[in-house]
Amino acid sequence: AQSVSQHNHHVILSEAASLELGCNYSYGGTVNLFWYVQYPGQHLQLLLKYFSGDPLVKGIKGFEAEFIKSKFSFNLRKPSVQWSDTAEYFCAVNGWPGRRALTFGSGTRLQVQP
Amino acid sequence: DAGVIQSPRHEVTEMGQEVTLRCKPISGHNSLFWYRQTMMRGLELLIYFNNNVPIDDSGMPEDRFSAKMPNASFSTLKIQPSEPRDSAVYFCASGTNQETQYFGPGTRLLVL
Numbered sequence: 001a002q003s004v005s006q007h008n009h010h011v012i013l014s015e016a017a018s019l020e021l022g023c024n025y026s027y028g029g030t031v032n033l034f035w036y037v038q039y040p041g042q043h044l045q046l047l048l049k050y051f052s053g054d055p056l057v058k059g060i061k062g063f064e065a066e067f068i069k070s071k072f073s074f075n076l077r078k079p080s081v082q083w084s085d086t087a088e089y090f091c092a093v094n095g096w097p098g099r100r101a102l103t104f105g106s107g108t109r110l111q112v113q114p
Numbered sequence: 115d116a117g118v119i120q121s122p123r124h125e126v127t128e129m130g131q132e133v134t135l136r137c138k139p140i141s142g143h144n145s146l147f148w149y150r151q152t153m154m155r156g157l158e159l160l161i162y163f164n165n166n167v168p169i170d171d172s173g174m175p176e177d178r179f180s181a182k183m184p185n186a187s188f189s190t191l192k193i194q195p196s197e198p199r200d201s202a203v204y205f206c207a208s209g210t211n212q213e214t215q216y217f218g219p220g221t222r223l224l225v226l
Contacts, residue, residue, distance in 0.1 A: 032213045043205065044157075044217040051213070090157065094213055101147055101170060102207075102215060104157040 006105035023091030118218030139208030
């Protein structure tokens, strides 16, 4: 079965620290990749997406992600986090044959300390 | 653009009662998705529609759950009878053939 793995369940950083959140998926074919963010008590918002082309994708709020096909990975990065980045981050994938719905990872809770 | 609209935002009900959740997708989007978020299972698909037709309902837990999309601007998710284990946040999302999905604010359901 197709799956998405997020290895970091809870990350605590100080402001200005660099961030990298891991995401791996299990399907070898063509997929679409997404990162969503969920601030406390709010709905999911799209941070960035990859469909094709340049594997380094830039999103909103200074986030970027790199698609490495050989590693089935789509890691999220930010060079310098802020307290306002405290949220839960979800990696998601779709595009498996016949499946347009998103399959989500379990999420990573990021806590940024001032 | 108003985004995806869901109602109610919060629902508290007693076990055995019928619950109806509503969703208005973004105008022009032809796909609509219902997801459920719980602490134990994370975010999981319940059902999705394309051009108002149910395409994949493999995530619908059991016969107590049903979903309809009578037209391009409205969908409902019904639980009858509700059970405490149905307590969760239910998200509706809509999208286009470009695959990006935009989520609504969710309905937080508590079944006592």
